[in-house]
Amino acid sequence: xxxxxxxxxxxSSLVLAGAQGVFLFANxxxxxxxxxxxxxxxxxxxxxxxxxxxxxxxxxxIGLSHRHGVSGSLFAGxxxxxxxxxxxxxxxxxxxxxxxxxxxxxxxxxxxxxxRTDIVxxxxxxxxxxxxxxxxxxxxPAIVPVPEPSTWALAALACGVALARRRKRHKSR
Numbered sequence: 224x225x226x227x228x229x230x231x232x233x234x235s236s237l238v239l240a241g242a243q244g245v246f247l248f249a250n251x252x253x254x255x256x257x258x259x260x261x262x263x264x265x266x267x268x269x270x271x272x273x274x275x276x277x278x279x280x281x282x283x284x285i286g287l288s289h290r291h292g293v294s295g296s297l298f299a300g301x302x303x304x305x306x307x308x309x310x311x312x313x314x315x316x317x318x319x320x321x322x323x324x325x326x327x328x329x330x331x332x333x334x335x336x337x338x339r340t341d342i343v344x345x346x347x348x349x350x351x352x353x354x355x356x357x358x359x360x361x362x363x364p365a366i367v368p369v370p371e372p373s374t375w376a377l378a379a380l381a382c383g384v385a386l387a388r389r390r391k392r393h394k395s396r
Contacts, residue, residue, distance in 0.1 A: 244304045245349065245356055246275075247358035248271075255271065255367060257369055258368070267292065270320060273317055274316045276306055277307050298358075308347075319365040321370075324370065336370070343360055345360075
């Protein structure tokens with residue numbers, strides 16, 4: 224009986240040795256913020272995408288984008304890194320953006336509208352029990368830019384207020 228069990232464990236380890244690595248899509252300890260490091264925590268309209276690769280300069284989007292919870296935290300389960308096998312280190316970064324402005328598709332977001340965590344290494348596992356799948360340990364949260372109104376928008380608003388005051392003054396005469 225022990226020999227059969229040992230044989231099963233050996234065969235399964237051979238199968239999993241070529242498997243793609245998995246880590247947790249999460250940002251524990253580095254909750255996403257809005258505008259600045261002191262800004263409000265991201266809410267459910269803020270989406271995130273993981274970037275991963277075998278080297279820090281070869282990060283590509285992996286898996287699907289997911290939305291944050293109400294406190295800037297995100298936990299979306301395991302995500303596979305196609306270019307890095309299990310039981311190896313991968314480089315990972317999380318990017319985040321406002322889906323009300325840019326939608327939920329990462330490819331549609333202008334690069335200057337992305338908040339980014341630092342790039343960290345994470346140990347990939349097979350994602351199969353009894354392996355414990357790890358989340359990246361980011362030290363810098365993603366800070367999603369808060370767009371400021373353009374000069375033209377502010378000028379239009381000022382003109383609108385001036386016209387409204389003039390009209391009100393003209394009616395009172």
